[in-house]
Amino acid sequence: MKILGVSAKTILDSRKEKTILISIKTDVGNFSASSPTGKSTGKHEAKTYKKSLEGDIKTIKDFSDYFSGEAIEKFDDLRRIEDIVDKHLGANSFFALESAVLKAIAKEQKKEVWQLINPKAKKLPRLVGNCIGGGKHSDSQKRKPDFQEFLLIPNSKSVKASFEINKKAKERVKEILQRTDKNFEGKQNDENAWISSLNEKEILEILKKLNLPLGLDVASSSFYKRKNYQYKNPLLKRTSDEQFDYLSNLIKNFNLLYIEDGFDEEGFESFAKLLKKFPDSLIVGDDLTVTNYKKLGKAIQMKSVNALIVKPNQIGSLLEVKKVCKLAKENNIKIIFSHRSGETEENILADLAFGFGADFFKCGIEGDVREGKIKRLIEIEKDLK
Numbered sequence: 001m002k003i004l005g006v007s008a009k010t011i012l013d014s015r016k017e018k019t020i021l022i023s024i025k026t027d028v029g030n031f032s033a034s035s036p037t038g039k040s041t042g043k044h045e046a047k048t049y050k051k052s053l054e055g056d057i058k059t060i061k062d063f064s065d066y067f068s069g070e071a072i073e074k075f076d077d078l079r080r081i082e083d084i085v086d087k088h089l090g091a092n093s094f095f096a097l098e099s100a101v102l103k104a105i106a107k108e109q110k111k112e113v114w115q116l117i118n119p120k121a122k123k124l125p126r127l128v129g130n131c132i133g134g135g136k137h138s139d140s141q142k143r144k145p146d147f148q149e150f151l152l153i154p155n156s157k158s159v160k161a162s163f164e165i166n167k168k169a170k171e172r173v174k175e176i177l178q179r180t181d182k183n184f185e186g187k188q189n190d191e192n193a194w195i196s197s198l199n200e201k202e203i204l205e206i207l208k209k210l211n212l213p214l215g216l217d218v219a220s221s222s223f224y225k226r227k228n229y230q231y232k233n234p235l236l237k238r239t240s241d242e243q244f245d246y247l248s249n250l251i252k253n254f255n256l257l258y259i260e261d262g263f264d265e266e267g268f269e270s271f272a273k274l275l276k277k278f279p280d281s282l283i284v285g286d287d288l289t290v291t292n293y294k295k296l297g298k299a300i301q302m303k304s305v306n307a308l309i310v311k312p313n314q315i316g317s318l319l320e321v322k323k324v325c326k327l328a329k330e331n332n333i334k335i336i337f338s339h340r341s342g343e344t345e346e347n348i349l350a351d352l353a354f355g356f357g358a359d360f361f362k363c364g365i366e367g368d369v370r371e372g373k374i375k376r377l378i379e380i381e382k383d384l385k
Contacts, residue, residue: 001108002027003067006097008060010053013037013342014369015190018053021344022060022096024067028108033099033348035092035313036340039136039190043221043265045290045314049090056093063088072105075116078319091316098318099348113348114380117322117355124381125358127374128153128215128258128336129166129365131173132203133193135219136341143183143197146231149217150193150203152210152365153257159361159381163374166365169210170194176206190341192367199233204254215258216250221287224264240270251278260284260309271304282307282334291315293323300331307334309362312352325356336360343369350376 005025011034013019023032037048049056066084071077078098085097106113114121129152134145152169154162174194177184183197196203200216207214220243223230228237238246240263247262258281263270265287275283286309289295299305308328312321328335337353339362350373353361361377364370 001072001104003070006060006064006067008057013344015342017342019344020053020056020092020096022100024100024104026104028104031100031103033096033103034344034346035096036344037342038340039342044292044295046091046316048092050088056089059088072101082317092313094316095313113351114355121354121357123357124159125353125361127159127162127166128360128362130191130193131170131365132196133189133191136222143233145198145200145203146223146233147200147216148219150207151215151258153213153215155213160378169212170365173206191364192370208254213257214254215256217260218262220261220263221265244270244273247274248277251281256281258282258284261286261288268299268302268304272302275303275306284309284336291321291324293320293327296324296327305333307336309336309338311338311340334359336362338362339364339370339373345369345372347373347376349373350380354380
């Protein structure tokens with residue numbers, strides 16, 4: 001497959017904010033891919049754009065001719081793309097460009113994108129769905145849970161069955177919230193999760209009635225200031241030790257399977273302490289590890305996590321994503337491929353998750369741009385039979 005030209009433009013994500021769509025012209029046809037954008041971002045994430053979205057679009061235009069003549073036949077040939085644009089583009093642009101290239105290779109070879117990563121892939125990831133939201137994803141709400149996501153994690157071997165379980169559970173939660181949360185208006189946040197004025201304990205009391213494995217994305221860096229976790233619902237401060245005790249009680253009292261970013265993004269020791277106490281729960285790094293090989297290496301060395309979030313546009317390079325996934329597997333770290341709060345109709349995330357052997361797929365429960373990714377995973381499941 002040869003690239004004959006590259007172009008880029010802005011589109012709007014699910015939050016109606018600008019993001020990038022990149023199109024490539026090849027000898028096989030025309031292909032495009034877009035990048036999501038995150039709102040709750042770790043400070044160690046790669047820069048979204050080199051200087052600006054408009055700057056990256058101009059760079060793509062300026063570099064268009066540089067790609068001509070490049071023969072790209074397999075996943076690792078993405079190195080040729082990166083050698084051309086390295087240090088000239090931000091992570092969102094990298095991700096969109098390389099995704100479009102993978103689509104073109106797959107089309108030429110009459111393969112699915114995931115087959116370019118691992119043609120022998122068989123394991124389907126388990127769904128992780130955001131049911132009730134707080135934190136930065138629910139900015140429109142004055143009183144809200146301090147934690148960012150309250151997650152449902154069905155233990156079904158079928159992606160399709162898990163999808164249906166989560167949708168029915170979310171509807172049941174709506175009915176309970178209508179009775180128990182006097183401020184509930186049936187509204188949804190950036191990730192199509194219910195917006196509630198209840199605090200995290202009150203929400204977990206509701207969710208435990210579902211008899212499903214539960215998880216939390218605490219996103220604690222978003223309320224960690226001046227060496228304290230500063231809660232607003234109710235108003236109080238917790239030191240790192242107090243945060244540890246609080247999370248420990250939640251894990252025990254609600255039998256939590258999954259705790260993401262329970263401590264701030266520099267809190268490797270606190271993560272390790274929690275993992276040591278709860279080795280059978282998933283102690284997940286996101287802001288801590290930001291899909292970064294070196295950060296994951298530090299987390300492994302310090303025994304801080306047994307699971308990590310992989311968001312391809314946190315790092316941009318899909319070759320780096322491959323390195324991160326390989327390192328995780330070598331150290332028995334569970335891999336969770338995740339959407340972002342500002343999503344697009346792009347569904348390549350499902351192929352990447354399956355191809356790289358993800359253990360979990362975190363992509364909301366409802367909403368067109370999120371359901372599209374889950375439905376792509378269901379397509380892959382169907383094709384395997």
